[in-house]
Amino acid sequence: MDQIADGGELKRARLEREAGDSHRPSGRGHNNHENSQEKGSKNRKRDEVKTITRVIELEGIQKNYRIGESEFAVLKGIDLDIEAGEFIALMGPSGSGKSTLMNIVGCLDRPSGGRFILLGQDISQTSDEELARIRREELGFIFQTFNLIGRISVLKNVEVPMMLSGVARERRRSRALELLESVGISHRSDFSPSNISGGERQRVAIARALANDPKIIIADEPTGNLDLKNSEEVMKILSSLNRDGRTIIMVTHNPEITTNCSRVIRLRDGRIMESAS
Numbered sequence: 001m002d003q004i005a006d007g008g009e010l011k012r013a014r015l016e017r018e019a020g021d022s023h024r025p026s027g028r029g030h031n032n033h034e035n036s037q038e039k040g041s042k043n044r045k046r047d048e049v050k051t052i053t054r055v056i057e058l059e060g061i062q063k064n065y066r067i068g069e070s071e072f073a074v075l076k077g078i079d080l081d082i083e084a085g086e087f088i089a090l091m092g093p094s095g096s097g098k099s100t101l102m103n104i105v106g107c108l109d110r111p112s113g114g115r116f117i118l119l120g121q122d123i124s125q126t127s128d129e130e131l132a133r134i135r136r137e138e139l140g141f142i143f144q145t146f147n148l149i150g151r152i153s154v155l156k157n158v159e160v161p162m163m164l165s166g167v168a169r170e171r172r173r174s175r176a177l178e179l180l181e182s183v184g185i186s187h188r189s190d191f192s193p194s195n196i197s198g199g200e201r202q203r204v205a206i207a208r209a210l211a212n213d214p215k216i217i218i219a220d221e222p223t224g225n226l227d228l229k230n231s232e233e234v235m236k237i238l239s240s241l242n243r244d245g246r247t248i249i250m251v252t253h254n255p256e257i258t259t260n261c262s263r264v265i266r267l268r269d270g271r272i273m274e275s276a277s
């Protein structure tokens with residue numbers, strides 16, 4: 001699993017430095033950011049985690065959809081701060097707005113109202129091009145339905161984000177292989193995604209999500225289509241990525257797998273109901 005730790009500590013240090021440079025009043029974090037997140041420390045309770053650089057800040061986020069003449073509210077004022085290194089489980093009934101919220105946090109969609117600061121940057125002021133760059137380089141996406149490209153090989157699927165970022169051919173090839181190896185699936189490199197199992201596909205999708213070494217991983221029901229064994233495998237990988245310092249936000253319906261998470265957030269009818277450490 002070492003390869004997927006690639007640069008984790010360095011990245012983390014850089015992220016903290018960058019966040020320290022931001023002009024937003026933080027109020028917290030300057031005095032007490034050193035540092036209880038030693039590798040391997042298992043029972044990390046949120047209060048013990050002194051690294052409190054904020055990677056996501058949502059303030060009064062609203063999302064309305066228009067259907068014909070009428071507009072209806074899906075997100076009704078979401079306030080949420082997420083610190084670097086958290087592993088968030090987002091739960092809630094079907095239709096409560098989880099995917100809508102994840103799409104906003106993932107810069108796939110814009111809110112109708114409210115303020116969204118991502119990695120110190122006010123996203124409401126950001127151009128579509130810059131949003132695309134953020135999605136490509138700062139965020140990694142994992143979906144319930146894997147969303148791999150069927151007509152190219154597993155290896156090429158992992159190369160795609162690097163291709164879009166202009167990484168040279170040899171370099172992206174070797175990194176894709178390393179990533180596939182780190183999730184235990186390099187023996188499927190030349191396969192088509194349609195000829196491997198669901199569990200294998202999701203591991204490929206995780207490798208792809210890591211291609212550009214993102215700070216934040218957004219996973220919308222990553223185990224939703226997997227059996228128990230494969231779910232556990234995916235959670236093991238996500239936990240390890242989190243221990244390496246990546247922030248993870250994961251939608252799930254399965255309370256059992258939230259034991260891996262540092263905080264559970266519950267959404268109901270477009271509002272956050274409770275947030276438990």
Ligand SMILES: Nc1ncnc2c1ncn2[C@@H]1O[C@H](COP(=O)(O)OP(=O)(O)O)[C@@H](O)[C@H]1O
Nearest residue numbers: 065066074092093094095096097098099100101
């Ligand atoms: N593009 C859209 N246009 C109109 N309504 C939408 C759109 N996307 C989601 N919705 C509605 O918003 C609500 C929340 O959806 P979603 O965020 O997918 O919920 P969840 O992921 O919690 O199941 C649902 O009522 C859904 O029908």
Ligand SMILES: [Mg+2]
Nearest residue numbers: 098099100220
């Ligand atoms: Mg959903």
